Amino acid sequence: MTDFRQVTDSYAVSPQIQPEDIAKAKADGFVMVINNRPDSEVPDQPSSATMEAAAKAAGLAYRHIPVRGGPTPDQAAEQAEAIAEAGGPVLAFCRSGTRSIITWSQAAAKDAGLSRDEIVEKGSAAGYDLSGVV
Template sequence: MTVSAQLSLDDFALLASQGVGLVINNRPDGEAIGQLTAADGKDAADRAGLAYRHIPVRLATLRPEEVDQFADAIDTAPGPVHAHCASGHRSALLWALSQIRRGRMSRQDASRWAQQHQVDLAAAFAWLDRQPT
């Protein structure tokens, strides 16, 4: 699993050449002027032979169903997964949340992973704390 900021059209062929099987776009359309639309991303993925999922989320209104959609996409991917958003942070948080919710990673393990990759999971942990048990 890798994450990045917004992809360009040329990035899809590069990801395919690196063995990626699925691209997940976590940006809502219209989030920023000039961003790649989900339809354009899907077309670029199709041309590169990649599977594509558009799972747009906003961290301020994140729902458990969206985290589960992200986890399901990873679980059923036809190969390695690359997720992108505006900066890569939202996609990294979704990955960590999906792993914690599926019982594949503890909060402690997620904290160690975040420290190694310089990702701030404070928002992810706060979100988890607000969820019913």
């Protein structure tokens, strides 16, 4: 079951997806998948290599930017760069989607010129409380 949560016209987040969810991401118009989950957090999670192979087989770009806890400034910058270079809508995922939206809020949202209130509002609309992290 997919739970893609639209944050902006060009960015969505999701809890953990499976390789078979990549087809829906492609059908929904995403051009890139960003995996913010470190490998082996739990035994049954698909590896980054598995997710990358599924994305590439579907014709999607793929980036692995593993975040443990909160994102570092470098990870936030790398996420913003990936989004900017994607050339279309991006789907980012982690265990619950929280790391993906927080990482976006730290750089990409600010690069897009969004105010703190706009970032918090977009997070809330997607089901995440960013008021304490922005």
